[in-house]
Amino acid sequence: MRYVLKIVLALTITCGACAFSLAFVSRVTKDKIEQNARKRIEDAIMRLAPETKKIEEVKAAGGIYQLYDAKNSLVSLAFLAEGDGYQGKIKMLGVIAPSLERMQGVEIIDSVETPGLGARIAEDFFKDQFKTLRVAPAIECVKDKVSADNQISAITGATISSRAVANIMNKRVAELKTRFGK
């Protein structure tokens, strides 16, 4: 009986001490981690829409931001989009004109695509295709030459990752349309 008590006591004390120190560390760093996450989104927005002066998150709609310029007029909408890539989730930020007709750019926030192949979706030559890309009726990912202004050309050897980016964007743009569209 005494031995059982000793075991229980040893485990309780250890776990208590662990929990206490973790709670402390997490409390000290919580603000900084949130700040990092916010800064990452803001940096991406500023890269895509440098004229932005004010970012306003649309309440009750997770991950949608209205961007205003110096004259306080709405220039674009920014939105977070997430979906399955080749090896795991791809998390992106898209910026689109308020009319919801043309994209203004895409930034990759997080992805675990294959280095050297799928991971190239984060490179400029691929992302630049989204500047002024038309989203109606939908973004199309083609393997050969682009022939319409709603098409992007897939990265050689990474068709699945390229297509995933287009699909994730299409899905999210459709959501935006039902929310903000006329």
Added chain:
Amino acid sequence: MKDFLAGLWKEHPLLRQLLGMCSTLAVTTSVVNGISMGLGVVFVLVFSCLIVSCIRKFVPDEVRIAVYAAVIATFVTIVDIFFKANFPDISRSLGPYVPLIIVNCIILGRCEAFASKNDMWPSVKDALGMGLGYTWVLIVLGAIRELLGAGTILGFKIMPASYEPMVIMLLPAGAFIVLGFIVAIMNKLEQK
């Protein structure tokens, strides 16, 4: 001194004991990853072994592994949170491999094999040696893979522009190939 040096060469955790392979192969796509993962492991290893050595006389044998695991998990979580707060880019590129230090067998291995039987000071020296041994191999692996797979070292271009990167070096197969060669060289050197 003997305790410290063992981990660096003679009883090297990766090259002689072949422990902790999973994280080694997964994170060494670049030198920066190797350095940060290595230092994370050094921190966890040193403090876990210190605490384990401290409490070894009070912990009943039946629950010792559970207690070690809780201690290790605590330090790993601290490292994870620290990277997230201060080095968000590194934290992203190491991904799930920081939390996975918890099940890195080098750490539980040293706690059980050394720290639970020795005083605090030798335990810390042993942990430091093992941790730094792990780190240098991670850096070497990272350097070879980054150089051949991306043509850079620490992000600086080393290879001439005409060099076509060998993407396979950044994939898991490249990790196995390079590590295989390093272990083979190590075996050859130690044969005599």
